[in-house]
Amino acid sequence: MALVNEEIVELVGYRLHSVKTNKFKTITMALQFCAPLEERTVTKRALLARLLKSSTKKSPTFQQLQHRLDDLFGTSLSTQVQKKGHYHIFSAQINTINGKFLRDSSSLLKKSLYLLAETVLEPNVTGQGMFDEAIFQREKRALKQRLLAVYDDKMRYANERLIDEMCAEEPFALHTNGTIEALEALTSADVYDYYLEMLKTNCIDLYVVGDVERDVIQRELEGLLHFEQNTCRLIKKTQSVDKTILEPKYVQESQDIEQGKLNIGYRTHVVVGDPLYPAAQVFNGLFGGFSHSKLFMNVREKASLAYYAVSQNEIFKGLMLVMSGIESANYVQALDIIHKQFKAIQAGEFTDQEINQTKALLSNATLEAIDSPLSLIDLFYRQVLSNDVLVLDHWLDDLEHVSGEDIIKVAQQTQLDTVYFLHGKE
Amino acid sequence: METKRFEQLQETVYYQQLQNGLDVYVLPKEAFNKTFATFTTKYGAIDNHFKLFGKDEWLKVPDGVAHFLEHKMFEQPDGVDVFQTFSTQGAMANAFTSFTATSYLFSSTANVDENLTTLVDFVQEPAFTDENVEKEKGIIGQEIRMYDDNPDWRLYFGLIENMYQNHPVKIDIAGTVESISDITKEHLYECYKTFYHPSNMVLFIVGPVDPKATIELVERNQEGREFTNQQTIDRQYPEEPKTVVHKERSLAMSVQTSKCLVGYKERSVHRQGMAMLRHELSVQLLLELLFGKGTATYQGLTDEGLIDDSFSHDYTEEYEFAFSSFGGNTDDPDRLALRLREIVEEAKSRKIDEQALERVRKKQIGSFLKALNSPEFIATQFTRYRFNQMDLFSVLPTLEELTLTELEDVLNEHFDDDCFTQFKVVAK
Secondary structure, eight states: OOSSOEEEEEETTEEEEEEEOSSOSEEEEEEEEEEEOOHHHHHHHHHHHHHHHHOBSSSOSHHHHHHHHHHTTSOEEEEEEEEETTEEEEEEEEEEEOGGGOSSOTTHHHHHHHHHHHHHHSBSBOTTSOBOHHHHHHHHHHHHHHHHHGGGSHHHHHHHHHHHHHTTTSGGGSOTTOOHHHHHHOOHHHHHHHHHHHHHHSEEEEEEEESOOHHHHHHHHTTTOOOOOOSOOOOOTTOOOOOOOSSOEEEEEEESOSSEEEEEEEEOOOOTTSTTHHHHHHHHIIIIISTTSHHIIIIIIITOOEEEEEEEEETTTTEEEEEEEEOGGGHHHHHHHHHHHHHHHHTTOOOHHHHHHHHHHHHHHHHHHTTSHHHHHHHHHHHHHTTTOSOHHHHHHHHHTOOHHHHHHHHHHOEEEEEEEEEEOO | OEEEEETTTTEEEEEEEOTTSOEEEEEEOTTOSOEEEEEEESOOTTOOEEEOTTOOSEEEOOTTHHHHHHHHTTBOTTSOBHHHHHHHTTEEEEEEEOSSOEEEEEEESSOHHHHHHHHHHHHTOOOOOHHHHHHHHHHHHHHHHHHHTOHHHHHHHHHHHHHOSSOGGGSOTTOOHHHHHTOOHHHHHHHHHHHOSGGGEEEEEEESOOHHHHHHHHHHHHHTSOOOOOOOOOBOOOOOOSSOSOSEEEEEESOSSEEEEEEEEOSOOOOOHHHHHHHHHHHHHHHHHHHSTTSHHHHHHHHTTSOOTTOEEEEEEOSSOEEEEEEEEESOHHHHHHHHHHHHHHHHTSOOOHHHHHHHHHHHHHHHHHHTTOHHHHHHHHHHHHHTTOOGGGHHHHHHHOOHHHHHHHHHHHSOGGGEEEEEEEEO
């Protein structure tokens, strides 16, 4: 039985994925644009995301656009950029109330779809092919502020610094929101030119989740949303994201902070869609994914060194990243415990009980994700990004079939890449 | 078993109070995979001065005990970490402590009955030892350090410390590294005995469950346990002045962007039930009218370069304390604080725009409906409302009812300039 009823139809320049379900009070839409993650475009894309949601041709000020959203019972419009392996995903999302829960609800769905189309197709540009200058400068400043603020969130900062070090020279080291240097140099015309390029060259998918029929959505979309594509849109499975490690790298940095952040990067050499992908997920779960995992039990519960000691897979890049907050003086001890746990899994030191717990929680996480519109979209979009190699309905089965040998195989091919430590000043 | 149907929302709540006083609520969500359950005691960080269960003397406990107790509940008498049991049953478990409550929870898509039993059992079977209490000090110490480095947390608590002179709401929920060093297993048992009686707790279950069978399961579980009849719990809070302690303070941290948070300490507290609901929703509507994304103010402050999309506003109201807070990242914290205060004063001098009110009302109704997608929201908020004698499902009709006159009164009362304060985090 299919977990979710996803219908996919090819429309003009994009694919519509509709998921009809009566479990939500809302109708959620996400228009996903996929492009390679590149230095040339990364900052433009991040700025464009902000520009498109801040105003449109019809609602040329932020306040006017916001009033329209508020009048639609607080319909939300958001845009974001995300890194998925060597892809850079731009996403425009609308979340609106399903009219059946409201007394006066005239055409919320229709108006919301209209707003989504307007956001991406009718930007607030002047006749000269430029974004409104005042808005351009404002959004530029806001993005700069956002880039600066990464430094203030030490957990995020440490994680970014680890990736900087470990993926130097690879596209993955590019920051999702670009760089301040590139941002300062951008002109309104640059971003508008890039906007036209994005519409023509990106692979585009629209998701609509809620209690609404596919043909109703399709009828509304006719004449409303279409893209003229000049290249083949299919995401091809040609991404090469891997790298072999010769020698692990150790990096330390100091700041005026209370708690040290120990972040460690490994390469599993396994990405979504690979035969070993389910085993890589179980491996991460055993190592540091959950509160029965080795890191939690040993770094936190046994040694009392940390409040959090976790690992997670970057599933489109083949990385496993450890994050922990420790007393700076305990660096050597914590690192030693983490290394020991890693080696223990490589040596097959885990029980059937631990495997079963991990599988139960991974399967639980998938089933729970389907209970939230945005995580459902994220999960299904993985299928698109893996070029349909990852099929959700097979995933729970594949997970069930992971053996101890598969886990050991992933663990043994996994390499320590970089140890990054952000510590307090002496 | 009582049943309450909310037609417009298409939701039904089932309720039963058990013999020992435990309130059990079930809200079925048939189409969902997951079941989410919270088991919550009306006991939080502010409850540090009380009469010990069955005794007549007052007891004062070190800062951070409620949160420490939350951590230690996960130890079981047989020495097995309860996380292990939940994992085996395919459930994610967690807990959190707020100013006024401590909540234990799980979510799972399988073995719901077993997980529910585990949840109730582990919270009702404390197993504190000198050794496991000592061991936890390192872990919680690191949790405290983590918050020490979090500028948004420091900003928020800085503002609360500006407002309150004596009330324990100003104490960080986890305590300090120094205060937790004094905590012993005796403290934990004393607090446990006093506050974890079933009659001081609420169990809330949302998910694809049969309400009748679920309530019966809990009932059978509780019949097997002995609880002496609980008296009312005596808690004491110090006298608190109406106005703020500090008008303005700042903290230098290792940041690149400054932050500014301002707010008003509510002068009159001790509301509950409908009065609290109306008041809370009124202040929230007012904040949206004053600083929402759809206001000329928001646009103006953005154009002036004083705020960005980290700007937010919030209102917290509990029986013992209440305050509003608003602010965010800014290049010029002093100027932002000044402007925010001016905007409030200016708003008090004119009428509320009716059209703007209707728009904001619609927005709040929509936000509430959206939140009902989330089982986590339903369970935790329903419980919080229940502890304050309010009903979560009255939010919608109350939002529709609030009048302009009522809002104007609250605008003048809550946003009292004597109760204004500001806190800044600046670069070191």
